[in-house]
Amino acid sequence: MPLNLGNDGDGSSRIILTEPRGSTAEVLLFGGQVISWKNERREELLYMSSKAQYKPPKAIRGGIPVCFPQFGNFGGLERHGFVRNKFWSYDEDPSPLPPANKQSSVDLILKSTEDDLKTWPHSFELRIRISISPGKLTLIPRVRNIDSKAFSFMFALRNYLYVSDISEVRVEGLETLDYLDNLIGKERFTEQADAITFDGEVDRVYLNTPTKIAVIDHERKRTIELRKEGMPNAVVWNPWDKKAKTIADMGDEDYKTMLCVDSGVIEPPVLLKPREEWKGRQELSIVSSSYCSGQLDPRKVLYGDN
Numbered sequence: 001m002p003l004n005l006g007n008d009g010d011g012s013s014r015i016i017l018t019e020p021r022g023s024t025a026e027v028l029l030f031g032g033q034v035i036s037w038k039n040e041r042r043e044e045l046l047y048m049s050s051k052a053q054y055k056p057p058k059a060i061r062g063g064i065p066v067c068f069p070q071f072g073n074f075g076g077l078e079r080h081g082f083v084r085n086k087f088w089s090y091d092e093d094p095s096p097l098p099p100a101n102k103q104s105s106v107d108l109i110l111k112s113t114e115d116d117l118k119t120w121p122h123s124f125e126l127r128i129r130i131s132i133s134p135g136k137l138t139l140i141p142r143v144r145n146i147d148s149k150a151f152s153f154m155f156a157l158r159n160y161l162y163v164s165d166i167s168e169v170r171v172e173g174l175e176t177l178d179y180l181d182n183l184i185g186k187e188r189f190t191e192q193a194d195a196i197t198f199d200g201e202v203d204r205v206y207l208n209t210p211t212k213i214a215v216i217d218h219e220r221k222r223t224i225e226l227r228k229e230g231m232p233n234a235v236v237w238n239p240w241d242k243k244a245k246t247i248a249d250m251g252d253e254d255y256k257t258m259l260c261v262d263s264g265v266i267e268p269p270v271l272l273k274p275r276e277e278w279k280g281r282q283e284l285s286i287v288s289s290s291y292c293s294g295q296l297d298p299r300k301v302l303y304g305d306n
Contacts, residue, residue, distance in 0.1 A: 019104045021134045030056050032088040032108045032128050035063035037137045039286060045137075045224070047162040047258035050251035057085040061249045062160045062258075064139065066128065069120055069153035071205075071235070071266045072182065080158070082119060083110055083126060091127055097140065105131040112146075122151040136285040145272040152271045156235065156264030157282050159226070163259050164219035166238055171196040171261060173213035174234060179204040180267065198259070201240035205266055209234040215261055223287045228263040230280035235262035 014035075015027040022040035027033065037045045048062030059065060059080070067080040091107035094100070100107055110126045117123065124147070129140040139157055163169045172195045180186045182203040191206070195216075213226045213234055226234075237260040239247060244255040263282045270278050 015106050017104050017106060017130065017132050019132050019134060023132055023134060025130065025132045025137055027106055027108075027130050028060070029088050029108070030054075031060060031084040031086065032066050032110060032126075033060060033063050033084065034130060034137070034139070035060065037132070037284070039135070044162055045284075045286065047160040047254070049249055050254055051249045053249050056087070058249075059084045061247075064160065065158045066126075066141070067154070067156040067158055067262075067264070068126060068143070069122075069124075069151075069155070071154045071156045071264055074154060074266055077120060080156075081154075082116065086110055088128075094127060094129060097129060100129060100131065104133065105129060122149075122153075123147040124151075124153075135287075136283055138284075139282045140279065141282075142277055142279045143270070143272065144277040145274050148274055150271060150273045152269040154264065154266045154269045155231070155278075155280065156233070156262050156266060157231075157280075158235075158260055158262045159282075159284065161215060161224055161259050161261060163215070163217050163257055166198045166256050166259060168218045169198060169259060170216050170218075171213065171236060171259075172216065173210055174206050174236070177206050177209060179206040196236060198238055198240075201238065201243055203237045203239075204235065205264075206234045206236065207267060208232055213261060215259065221288065225283075225285045225287050226261055226263065227283040227285070228281065230278070231263040231265050231282065233262075233264040233266045235260065235264055235266070237262070 013029045017025040024038050025034055026036040028035055035048060046063050052061050065084040068083045070077045070081040073079055088108040088110045091109035094107040107129050112124050125144040127142040131138045174196060175191055175194055177191050178188055179191060181189055209232060211227055215224045239255050244250055245252050272278055
């Protein structure tokens, strides 16, 4: 089946993915960025800033921006790298991945340009497959080195999750782990809490994280489960009230209904030899907030209204 296409305000393509139970995702060619993911009840699961600006080349705040070849200010490039500010193309040959269902998946590619090489002197191909299925959004990023020399890079999927009330949210799966605190000059600490809760600004890069992290939204009685492969770091960010007021493309009160829990390979970066390819995988899924000894009950995955 052909891709379902819409148009942005600037005329660029917006890809609409659907699946039979009714959930949807919207993807922009600008940034290769998911900007919406709705469940079968049409409830939005991703946060989009109330002041988001769809004005290329400005990055769009919300959804799932792609960060490459740098995350945040962990290097000398512009914050979060430059691929979230570029127009991507459809990938006609996503091998070795199997062919995708064109109704519920899209393959995108970004190749380095001469301008990119002036900023970051390494030739690359960056691919991403975005797929939806009942209760699940899957992203498979790949980086190929098409240069004659090895290069190192960072990569992250910045997941802006929509939550009911940040003060009623907790994150499980990162307890006892070391993290770099971006609020204190990337100083290293060990997480002491049984779960991460929020009563002020948080900006941390967790190291050597597990493949599964849970974001529990008590008010909605809903949990978003993040599963990831090839991305050992997890970033947790909420700007809280004072920082939110300093962010031009973010509403003053937006911090109350958003939380970033990102998948990434940041510290240490990936070293990729010529002709080699790095591959990651991220799955976001919706489950009920039914916990037993801190473990998600796989029988509680919500595919419908029951």
